[in-house]
Amino acid sequence: MELAAQLLVILIQIAAVMGVVLLHVAYLTYAERKVLSDMQDRLGPMEVGPHGLLQPIADGLKLFFKEDIIPAGANKIIFSASPILVLVPALIGFAVVPFGRDSLHIGDVEITPYITDINIGILYILAFSSLGAYGILLGGWASNSKYALLGGLRSAAQVISYELPLGLSLVGPILLSESLSMMTMTHAQAGGFWNWYVVKTTPIPFVIYMICAIAETNRLPFDLPEAESELVAGFFTEYSGMRFSFFFLAEYANMILVSCIGVVAFLGGWQAPFAFLEFIPPIVWFLAKVYFLLFFYIWLRATVPRLRFDQLMAFGWKIMLPLSLVMVLVISVAKYILTH
Amino acid sequence: MKLKQSLFKTIIFSEILKGLQLTFKHLLKGKVITQQYPHQKPTLPDGYRGVIVHLRYDDGAEICVGCSLCEAACPSHCITVESAEREDFPQKRYAKRYILDVTKCVFCGFCVQACPVDALASSKEYEMATTDKRTLMMDKEAMLTLGDQYFPIRQKRPQYSEDRFSLFKQMKEVGFPLAKKGSS
Numbered sequence: 001m002e003l004a005a006q007l008l009v010i011l012i013q014i015a016a017v018m019g020v021v022l023l024h025v026a027y028l029t030y031a032e033r034k035v036l037s038d039m040q041d042r043l044g045p046m047e048v049g050p051h052g053l054l055q056p057i058a059d060g061l062k063l064f065f066k067e068d069i070i071p072a073g074a075n076k077i078i079f080s081a082s083p084i085l086v087l088v089p090a091l092i093g094f095a096v097v098p099f100g101r102d103s104l105h106i107g108d109v110e111i112t113p114y115i116t117d118i119n120i121g122i123l124y125i126l127a128f129s130s131l132g133a134y135g136i137l138l139g140g141w142a143s144n145s146k147y148a149l150l151g152g153l154r155s156a157a158q159v160i161s162y163e164l165p166l167g168l169s170l171v172g173p174i175l176l177s178e179s180l181s182m183m184t185m186t187h188a189q190a191g192g193f194w195n196w197y198v199v200k201t202t203p204i205p206f207v208i209y210m211i212c213a214i215a216e217t218n219r220l221p222f223d224l225p226e227a228e229s230e231l232v233a234g235f236f237t238e239y240s241g242m243r244f245s246f247f248f249l250a251e252y253a254n255m256i257l258v259s260c261i262g263v264v265a266f267l268g269g270w271q272a273p274f275a276f277l278e279f280i281p282p283i284v285w286f287l288a289k290v291y292f293l294l295f296f297y298i299w300l301r302a303t304v305p306r307l308r309f310d311q312l313m314a315f316g317w318k319i320m321l322p323l324s325l326v327m328v329l330v331i332s333v334a335k336y337i338l339t340h
Numbered sequence: 341m342k343l344k345q346s347l348f349k350t351i352i353f354s355e356i357l358k359g360l361q362l363t364f365k366h367l368l369k370g371k372v373i374t375q376q377y378p379h380q381k382p383t384l385p386d387g388y389r390g391v392i393v394h395l396r397y398d399d400g401a402e403i404c405v406g407c408s409l410c411e412a413a414c415p416s417h418c419i420t421v422e423s424a425e426r427e428d429f430p431q432k433r434y435a436k437r438y439i440l441d442v443t444k445c446v447f448c449g450f451c452v453q454a455c456p457v458d459a460l461a462s463s464k465e466y467e468m469a470t471t472d473k474r475t476l477m478m479d480k481e482a483m484l485t486l487g488d489q490y491f492p493i494r495q496k497r498p499q500y501s502e503d504r505f506s507l508f509k510q511m512k513e514v515g516f517p518l519a520k521k522g523s524s
Contacts, residue, residue: 035367037374038366038367038370039363039364039366039367040366041366041369041371041372041373041374042372042373042374043372043374043376046376299360299363299364300356300360302363303356303359303360303362303363304356304359
């Protein structure tokens, strides 16, 4: 009985988190279109509902009812597996993200503000987020199209060059909090914004993290895998209908995920920036910070043009990697000196 | 010193920050260039050349005299005029049939310029999308109603004097007076 109740609670939690994340994904596309169009002196979607508010739902319905085409020369199994291989890692990472501070108690049942708090949280997310690249590579390969293959290859190269600095930039917060658990990491940043790791580790690892995160999620200015002006749509050129929407969902879910990790690792998670602001619920702080990072993503997309591919690689290997290595060294030495 | 400055600028991504500032300014300005077309229509300039229409005099009579000069001027051969003599005014002609093929028309306005009696005009009608192509073969009646819609102020009919009318009457009865040699 006890076990059944706990299982039910966990299932409900998972369903709730998935629901909220997917809703956010849907409306992130809307927000992106609106913010982009405002920055370009346009109006964006205006037709469906007041100010186009129902546009994501209309888009979803349209994609759902579209014909699902598998190209003649495609490898059917890999072609249909790769959208799932992209989407699942993007959604699975949310399992360890702590959204708030306090657990909700209903009778004996405790509802935590995270699905699970495993003690290798960050490692888990890093591992799964790199799995997403397999889906992209395989999808590009299985499509039997030169554009898709080029997109997939670019994605693989990009992931290799940006995975390393991404992991190394997160070493700073891990060293300071002495934990890989997202919950412990958030608790270690309590007290005010000067305790957040964006200040404590100098902003350099945070900037490296943001750049790498953008590259990881294939967003502008690093959207070379799907560069529409060169590669049609890159790795998902041949996809249509539901499979296409899976890639789309994965991209936006990944955006939210990396923003969540950025907030937890560098911006203090659900901590308020000042002690006197703690009356505002932690979840509000968490969401505000995530929304800010998401806005920054969109903002950057409206501003910066796409990089050339060799520039992208050179920037990753010649600047980001050495810089993040140096920062790891500096942070660990500083930590050693300060504790001894 | 200069090198140091440029290095510092590179390190803090000064160029990108400048760009971000610009886009954010546009976000705050909230200026919109887009027109929500079906809901909000553009104000067209006066010289706009839409569908060609026929005009009427202020007493409701059509102006066209069926001279076919528009047909001759039309570069895409979209105008067909079939003219005939009027019953009430002998030697006066009118367009018995006038067909404008809007599917061929290039809206150049040459016909309007060619018309000697100003019977044609460019309206501001441009929403001609239809599911039935036959509605785009406009006859004289359709063009006249469209002309009424777009040009409510009509030009005055030139007034003929009484002896002009009597001449017409005479012609109707005995035919056109042929010029004779020696007569004044």
